Amino acid sequence: MIFPHARPRVDVSVGDRNANPAGIGFLSLVKEDLKTHGGSLLSPGFWTVAVHRFGNWRMSIKSKPLRVPMTALYRVAYRGVVAMWGIDLPYNVKVGRRFRLGHHGCMVLGAGEFGDDVTISHSITVGLNRRNETKVPKIGNHVELGPGVCIVGGVKIGDGCYVGANTVVSRDLPPNSAVLGIPMRPVNLDGLSRQRRDPEK
Amino acid sequence: MVSELSPRAAPLLSQQDGNSPEPEAKDARTAEALPLHELLAEDFRTHDGLWLEPGFWAVAVHRLGARSQRLKSPVLRRPLALAHQVLSTGIDWLWGINLPASTEIGRRLRIWHHGSILLNARAIGNDVHIRQDTTLGPLRDRDASRPECLPVLEDNVDIGSGACVLGGVHVGKGSFVGANSVVVQEVPAGATVFGVPARIIPR
Numbered sequence: 227m228i229f230p231h232a233r234p235r236v237d238v239s240v241g242d243r244n245a246n247p248a249g250i251g252f253l254s255l256v257k258e259d260l261k262t263h264g265g266s267l268l269s270p271g272f273w274t275v276a277v278h279r280f281g282n283w284r285m286s287i288k289s290k291p292l293r294v295p296m297t298a299l300y301r302v303a304y305r306g307v308v309a310m311w312g313i314d315l316p317y318n319v320k321v322g323r324r325f326r327l328g329h330h331g332c333m334v335l336g337a338g339e340f341g342d343d344v345t346i347s348h349s350i351t352v353g354l355n356r357r358n359e360t361k362v363p364k365i366g367n368h369v370e371l372g373p374g375v376c377i378v379g380g381v382k383i384g385d386g387c388y389v390g391a392n393t394v395v396s397r398d399l400p401p402n403s404a405v406l407g408i409p410m411r412p413v414n415l416d417g418l419s420r421q422r423r424d425p426e427k
Numbered sequence: 428m429v430s431e432l433s434p435r436a437a438p439l440l441s442q443q444d445g446n447s448p449e450p451e452a453k454d455a456r457t458a459e460a461l462p463l464h465e466l467l468a469e470d471f472r473t474h475d476g477l478w479l480e481p482g483f484w485a486v487a488v489h490r491l492g493a494r495s496q497r498l499k500s501p502v503l504r505r506p507l508a509l510a511h512q513v514l515s516t517g518i519d520w521l522w523g524i525n526l527p528a529s530t531e532i533g534r535r536l537r538i539w540h541h542g543s544i545l546l547n548a549r550a551i552g553n554d555v556h557i558r559q560d561t562t563l564g565p566l567r568d569r570d571a572s573r574p575e576c577l578p579v580l581e582d583n584v585d586i587g588s589g590a591c592v593l594g595g596v597h598v599g600k601g602s603f604v605g606a607n608s609v610v611v612q613e614v615p616a617g618a619t620v621f622g623v624p625a626r627i628i629p630r
Contacts, residue, residue: 268516270520310520311520311523312523326568328545328568328571329523329525329543329545330523330543331523331542331543331560332542332543332560345568347545347562347568348523348543348545348562349543349560349589370567370568372591372593372609373543373545373562373564373591374560374562374589374591374607388567390566390593390609390611390623390624391562391591391593391609391623392589392591392607392608392609392623393623406609406611406623406624407609407622407623407624408623413611413624415566415567418566418594418611418612
């Protein structure tokens with residue numbers, strides 16, 4: 227190996243093609259993302275996802291001279307998003323439709339795969355477990371990740387899962403499970419949200 | 428130890444170390460009842476008189492927004508609401524402190540440091556201290572605009588860095604939430620809670 231400290235080859239797509247969700251055009255996809263983020267142009271999450279979609283869309287331009295300015299624009303926008311809001315979402319991470327980023331700051335989504343209707347919060351890490359490892363997490367549809375969650379290594383999160391705040395996910399989650407804690411444990415969400423304190427006390 | 432600090436910090440410290448309550452503590456007026464300039468001066472003192480403290484600006488802009496909502500005349504209210512929107516977005520983008528106008532805050536709220544602070548609560552009491560990476564919000568993202576699904580922090584609550592208080596829970600008076608804890612259940616007054624999910628630590 228020429229560069230012994232080079233980044234390991236990970237199990238994500240190498241980014242040589244347009245990996246945006248199929249069956250929807252670029253503009254309508256961005257419009258849908260804007261709607262997902264409450265229709266607010268001031269939402270950092272919307273701009274991050276829009277830059278990500280743009281980075282993928284430019285890979286559908288086959289002519290290299292036409293693509294070069296788009297690539298330059300994408301890189302500037304990507305670095306801008308990382309510097310401004312601390313959201314690191316490279317274009318070669320596969321992201322499904324209606325991907326919602328609540329708030330911003332310290333979000334490292336460097337590797338992995340996201341399904342449709344995924345909602346995530348700030349301070350989240352989704353990526354590699356340790357150096358020289360190549361397995362990345364795979365996240366299903368309708369998943370919600372709370373703030374501070376770490377999902378590292380080759381774990382699979384099933385559809386409809388809820389991962390509570392500050393949880394470190396260390397093994398695969400079956401569909402529709404809810405977990406919280408370090409080490410993570412199952413949690414009863416309905417029980418928590420029903421619990422109310424007597425206002426008289 | 429006091430001699431190592433700046434002369435401006437020394438009277439603040441001696442005031443807090445003594446058993447006598449602070450002069451403001453006798454003042455039982457709510458944040459709404461106080462004139463805006465007194466409120467801002469108090470917030471400035473709470474943030475140790477530091478002009479460049481991000482927490483001070485976040486609280487000050489929130490006060491501006493809360494006051495502008497009360498104005499009857501749209502001639503003044505609309506430009507102030509616009510100014511609040513611009514400034515709060517700037518603070519959110521620059522420092523990552525998101526203190527929505529819907530959160531009702533008490534007096535002398537101290538926000539330490541900045542970054543990933545999201546304070547979508549129903550109400551925050553007086554003399555509350557909040558640190559970086561704190562999240563107050565609903566358990567599920569879809570409940571973000573339902574007040575009964577948002578937490579309430581009572582007076583003198585101290586929140587450690589990285590802590591989350593999620594769902595419609597009350598954090599009782601004078602309680603302490605340890606760093607990186609996740610509170611999803613009621614916290615009684617004066618308790619110390621720690622862990623994910625947070626449990627009461629006996630003293």
